[in-house]
Amino acid sequence: MIRSTEPADTQSLVALAASTEVFKPLELVALEEVLCDYFATNKALGHRALTAVDGTIQGFAYFAPAAMTDRTWYLWWIAVMPGTQAKGIGSELLRLAEDEVRQQRGRILLVETSSLPHYEPARKFYAKHGYTQAATIAGYYAAGDDMVVFSKGME
Numbered sequence: 001m002i003r004s005t006e007p008a009d010t011q012s013l014v015a016l017a018a019s020t021e022v023f024k025p026l027e028l029v030a031l032e033e034v035l036c037d038y039f040a041t042n043k044a045l046g047h048r049a050l051t052a053v054d055g056t057i058q059g060f061a062y063f064a065p066a067a068m069t070d071r072t073w074y075l076w077w078i079a080v081m082p083g084t085q086a087k088g089i090g091s092e093l094l095r096l097a098e099d100e101v102r103q104q105r106g107r108i109l110l111v112e113t114s115s116l117p118h119y120e121p122a123r124k125f126y127a128k129h130g131y132t133q134a135a136t137i138a139g140y141y142a143a144g145d146d147m148v149v150f151s152k153g154m155e
Contacts, residue, residue, distance in 0.1 A: 002096055005049035005060060010035045012057045017079050022118060031077060034062060048100055052080070052089045059084070061093040063101065063109070071107035073154070094129055098154065106154045110134070115146035126150040 005013070014032050017023050023031070038047055047064035051057055059080035066072040075097060080090045101109050111131060113122050127133075131150035140147035 001054065002050050002052045002092060005035070005038070005051045005062075007039045009051050009057060009060070010039075013051070013060050013079075016057060016060065016081055017077070019082055020079055021082075022079075022122075034076065038062070046104070048097070050093055050096055052093055054084075057081070059089045059093055061097045063097045065104070065106070066110070071105055073101045073104075073106045073109045075109060075111045090125060091129065098152070101154050109152050109154055111150045113148050113150070114141055115148050119148075123148060123150075 010032060013035060014028055017031055018028055034042075035049070038049055042064065043049075045064075047062070049062045050060060052059040060077065061075065062077040063073055063075045066074050075094075078090060078093055078097075080093075098109060111126055113119050113126070115136065123133075127150075129152075131152045133148060134151035135147075135149040137147040137149075139145070
């Protein structure tokens with residue numbers, strides 16, 4: 001079942017993200033801050049968070065409209081528990097996020113990820129779901145760690 005994220009999910013979502021061994025400690029701190037801000041103010045501003053649950057939390061997605069744009073949205077976070085990856089949970093979270101963006105008349109959905117080798121499964125995931133690589137910014141995250149931006153039209 002996929003439902004709206006609840007405040008009580010916060011620590012479990014941070015732990016889930018940590019368990020993927022993809023995110024840096026600084027990113028995990030940022031995720032906790034993002035979720036706290038979501039419940040404090042950003043949910044009312046149109047941000048969205050979804051949580052996949054099957055007995056325990058299996059995955060989540062966080063997406064929001066991009067400020068100062070005409071209906072551009074960002075998928076800021078999507079993660080699935082390592083033991084349940086490649087079983088359709090991430091695909092379902094992404095599909096529901098895209099559906100919500102379309103319902104909000106979103107025009108485009110962007111996703112940023114890293115060029116590092118351990119992000120290759122993420123890059124393949126976005127390509128598999130119809131996203132095109134729109135840009136690369138060399139050395140964005142760190143020397144040798146480029147930002148790769150994927151894009152998909154929602155109209």
